[in-house]
Amino acid sequence: MIELQEALRKKEIWAIGGGKGGIGKSLITGNIGITLARLKKKVLLVDADLGGANLHTTLGIGVPEMTLSDFLNRRVETIQEVIIKTAIPNLSLISGAQDFLDAANPNFAQKTRLLRHLETLDADYILLDLGAGTSFNILDFFLFSDHGILVVLPEPTAIENAYRFIKSAFYRRFKKVVTNQNVKDLIDAAMDQKNSMGIRTPVDLIERVKSMEKEVGEILELEVSTFRPKLIVNQVRTKNDVQIGFSMKSACQKYFGINLEYLGYVEYDDCVWQSIRSKRPLVIEYPYSRPARCIERVVHNLLRKEQMTLSMLY
Template sequence: MIDQAKALRDKMQQKKVKKDRRPTRVIAVTSGKGGVGKSNFALNFALSLVTQGKKVLIFDVDLGFANIDVLLGRSPEETIATMLDKDLSIWDIIEEGPNGLQFISGGTGFDEVFRLDEDKMNKFFTELSQLQGHVDYIILDTGAGLSYENLRFILAADDVILVTTPEPTSITDAYSVVKMVQGKDPNVHMKLVVNQCTSDKEGRQTADNFQQVTGKFLNKEIGMLGFIPSDASVPSAVKKQVPFTIAYPNSQAARAMQKLAFDFLELPVPYKLGLKGFLLKILFK
């Protein structure tokens, strides 16, 4: 009898270890300038990964203006902020979006997590850690620019997707992000997405120039992930509050996104710290 119980415990332990080993990668989507299309990118990229069989959770960490719920036409009652205040579990606040995409919002006051309330930090860590093995990817939709919190997210993520448009102002701000990040940690993995291109040629040229300049002046290699064309379907989908890959799956933007997600999955995705390492780094380092 005792042997049986031990065998069962061992089995459960093995299962737990296996589950823990399923890597959950954290990918931060960020930009220098605001309004370049990060939230639309993050949401539709996440949905495209879901279409390709991945389990994905999108986490809106834009501390100023949460966007993902608006793009989905939802207004979740529970957020990270209410989880901490009302002592809820992570499972109480995960919302189910289209096609099984999961999402959570930071909510108002989420940034307090970083303001050294130790109980809240511990609770945040314990609850968020449970997502380890639950999804393949956690996509963070960050705010624009280099706030203290954004920088922490970028430095702790396994991979960073930097979104720019071909406009010079957007490019120079993206460059500033790379410069700042490079100064803090040269081992951050970054990939570039050029959004709102008028042609593939323009996208490629923008990326080539950017890669050259970051290589030459910052000694930083930035991989090119893809281009998304400027497409009227995107604002039209925003107005409908339906993600453009769902509202207009045959639009140019949606097709480009599917290709980009496919290419992403072909690339070796770095596994730097994983979810627990990410949480430890944003909270305690």
């Protein structure tokens, strides 16, 4: 019964984040959106990178007249008014804020209004392009979505930030389901890696919570099992780079106890920056290039709810 309801549920919201800046979040979001639109799905891209929006550029659209900040500032009443139609059928865009300095930090009321309006929109897929960093706003968008997708590069800096992002999202989710103030304080304390209580991993934390309040600990355990972020490794140059996705999956399983789903990778190719330079979307300008193919595969895995398996590597 539950499966049936899930299948009937029309809209899916995907959020694409990753902690570090400049790792290709907007590029991947834009091109996933185009690929989906070509599959005759109704797609809405939302540039939720409120401080540094540039999703419109990866789609080849000039600076838009109406942006999210018009909505957040109530210059327009409904979110419909800030939706821009693109040249690609089935694909529309809500561009990020451009002018409004405070837009990078919407307050709680603005945020909930945005999320509420997003839910009413008519689309098969809503893709949220998140900004860099692990601020609460970004984490909340990530947690609000049906699928949280992380982008990393095969580089220590990006991986470090991705773990940081997972950990922050994870603990924020914990805090949302817990009402007991003592437990909340404990979670806050555990966020500090060098805390004095010897809580190193989420497993330690849950054990400690369980010793305080068994039921709350069990709720958290359930949260762990349902938290399933997805991973895309971008700018892959070698087979070892592809392997990093599997390594992260294993490390996350052993450290956080969470199931990171490895959606796929996007190969490095000069045609990517050429497409950005020419301000034309990658999958339209170079549809047969390897990165474009990789993105198709990622979309395929997302739609089929599949992930990379080791046999694809060898």
